[in-house]
Amino acid sequence: KPRTEEFLKEYPVVLSTTYSAKSCISKDMVFDYVIMDEASQVDIKTGALALSCAMNAVIVGDDKQLPNVVSREEELALKAIQTTYQVDDRYNAVTHSFLQSCVEIFRDAPVTLLREHYRCHPKIIEFCNQRFYNGELIAMTTDKGEKEVLQVIRTVPGNHARGHFNQREIDVITQEVLQECTESRSIGIITPYRAQA
Template identity: 60%
Template sequence: MAAYPVILSTTYSLRSSLSSALMYDYVIIDESSQVDLATGALALSCAKKAVVVGDLKQLPNVVDSRTAKTTDKIFAESGLPEVYRYKNHSLLSAVTELFPNAPRVLLREHYRCHPKIIEFCNQKFYNGELIILTEQKSERQPLAVYQTVEGNHARDRVNQRQIDVIKQEVIPQQKLTVSNGSVGIVTPYRNLTR
């Protein structure tokens, strides 16, 4: 342990990153609202002390329907309290319910995204408590919403209508330069089996 005073790992593989005969002095779990209960428990099982860092107002871990069904069956058979229901609780939500008097600190200083985007979040979710330390670097609006018309445009994992709208409308109207690789396109699309 003296040779490696700090070990970086996922919650899943932390247990195997050290001899099973040893315990970590501290385990710090970041983004714990996205950590599921099972891998969170694995990480905590090798800790003398733990610091759980996260934000319940951010996205939780995602549990697919098959896993939810399997874990609900185990949950029903075990008689555990609701706080341990896998599909409904992240590590952070479970810990905050189990230890309501544990010390909590709001990390108020924000350094990440465009000030107009975080200002919306600050007012909507944080009661204006965040201190926004980013600066607007251009006059370009940080967010634009384009909605394509409904229809049967999806084929496998491709929606040609969305591609067309992005190429023919969004890129020209926003005066985006795509040749330098500075534009990313994110779509919350999932191919659902009918």
């Protein structure tokens, strides 16, 4: 911190979390730009902290992706603050990510949809494209005729979930899905909760 000017001459681009952006340089200095990526997953409090350390901001995010997670304890505190101080709904940290707040507050700011999609198989992104993006995305990957790129496997009805854990889903994956993947070199399983992982 005491050598911020010297540091920035050597390293003109600094990567940081939104929470730590303000504390990684001298309090007397600001960056020319802060570029906040994945802003739909950033909460309003840390997003504001990051804005306080720059002259200009570029906010990058996708409001159709998962929002930031607000714990029950944090939700109660934030609701109390909002009620006590009559905080405008556009700054509601329980219902809004930093990106959502920015979109509602800076109505005249330019917005660009990055339409080209390079990350996954066209059949996978096509589901998301139709479900969430109104067909606006362009898949830049190639369908090579792979079978069962995307499929739905329904488990038997019933109340199998216990909080953030569902043993029935785990059983179906291990006993049915993984049995069909014996030729695969690598397998990724994504779940929203640590307990389920």
